Amino acid sequence: MATGRLTIDLSALLSNWRSLDAMTACETGAVVKANAYGLGSGRVAAALAGMGVAKFFVATVEEGRRVRESVGPEKDIHVFSGHMQGDTEAILQLNLIPMLNSVDQLTRHFEALPGHPFGIQLDTGMNRLGMEWAEWAAVASIAMQQRPRLIMSHLACADEPDHPMNEYQLGVFRKMTDGVGVPRSLSATGGILLGKDYHFDLTRPGIGMYGGMPFEQAKPVVHLDLPVIQVRDLTEGEVVGYGNSWQAKRASRIATVSGGYADGIIRSISNRAKFWHGSTPVPLVGRVSMDLITVDITDLEETPDYLSLLCPTQTVDDLAEIGGTIGYEILTSLGGRYQRRFIAS
Numbered sequence: 001m002a003t004g005r006l007t008i009d010l011s012a013l014l015s016n017w018r019s020l021d022a023m024t025a026c027e028t029g030a031v032v033k034a035n036a037y038g039l040g041s042g043r044v045a046a047a048l049a050g051m052g053v054a055k056f057f058v059a060t061v062e063e064g065r066r067v068r069e070s071v072g073p074e075k076d077i078h079v080f081s082g083h084m085q086g087d088t089e090a091i092l093q094l095n096l097i098p099m100l101n102s103v104d105q106l107t108r109h110f111e112a113l114p115g116h117p118f119g120i121q122l123d124t125g126m127n128r129l130g131m132e133w134a135e136w137a138a139v140a141s142i143a144m145q146q147r148p149r150l151i152m153s154h155l156a157c158a159d160e161p162d163h164p165m166n167e168y169q170l171g172v173f174r175k176m177t178d179g180v181g182v183p184r185s186l187s188a189t190g191g192i193l194l195g196k197d198y199h200f201d202l203t204r205p206g207i208g209m210y211g212g213m214p215f216e217q218a219k220p221v222v223h224l225d226l227p228v229i230q231v232r233d234l235t236e237g238e239v240v241g242y243g244n245s246w247q248a249k250r251a252s253r254i255a256t257v258s259g260g261y262a263d264g265i266i267r268s269i270s271n272r273a274k275f276w277h278g279s280t281p282v283p284l285v286g287r288v289s290m291d292l293i294t295v296d297i298t299d300l301e302e303t304p305d306y307l308s309l310l311c312p313t314q315t316v317d318d319l320a321e322i323g324g325t326i327g328y329e330i331l332t333s334l335g336g337r338y339q340r341r342f343i344a345s
């Protein structure tokens, strides 16, 4: 079966990174976890490294492997999940920096890999990952003797600039780390936009580079085109797809395109989203199925070879809103069956 074309504009991605970098006076890293938010971490990390990005972040050691292969031996690769049981060998071989998040991890790391670089993750109120105040107080002096490369925490509400949680977490982070004499990092994309109090020594943007909110000025990075496999004419009253959820109110022309929820095109956009033929919208009709989607192209003058689901007129955030989710989920769901094409515009 023909597969969709996922076009990734690396120039736009690099330009978004530079724009985020220009908003701060500190160093800017790059988060390339989850296969660089679905786009392909090998190519994305290589392009960023080529532009001079020196610090990368991934979620797991296995993700670190792919990034290490593409950025070479010199770059710092930090692992958010820290040093988990079974990770020791890979951390050593790939020279990864685990962001230790508990006393258990700290102990494991110092016993298994004494002298190997590490960072520290602190919890400042999100209650997801990192050492809390009391834990940190108990081990801070031992940890600091081993010179962590980075101390970080993560903001829970940074995409809402007026949320009181931002200032609260900033205050906690300061109290936990002021005077430590080690580079500090608090902000992802949202935190960068909160202003310089939140920047510290290093920022860790992900979504903004990939063209998503809350970075409003982001250039779109992703273009998704699905091939038309079959076209048919319906008479008024005929129905389309599983559950007969759409019925033709007039004589209609229906295009069936290759792609479905197995490719990360979430089912909740059924009967709601639009596809685009250039600048002309055409409605998605019926339910999204596993590998196929049906589109009403009655109003098009020609039969297209491809229809676009993600394009400058329908961004990942537009589609997310239609489907009741966030741009992050649309991106990271982009399936493995697409043919990924990287372009420099």
Ligand SMILES: *Cc1c(COP(=O)(O)O)cnc(C)c1O
Pocket (backbone or CB within 6 Å): 031, 033, 080, 153, 154, 187, 188, 189, 190, 204, 205, 206, 207, 208
């Ligand atoms: C995913 C993640 C980031 C990047 O967040 P964006 O909102 O995509 O910029 C930064 N830090 C941590 C700890 C993360 O989990």
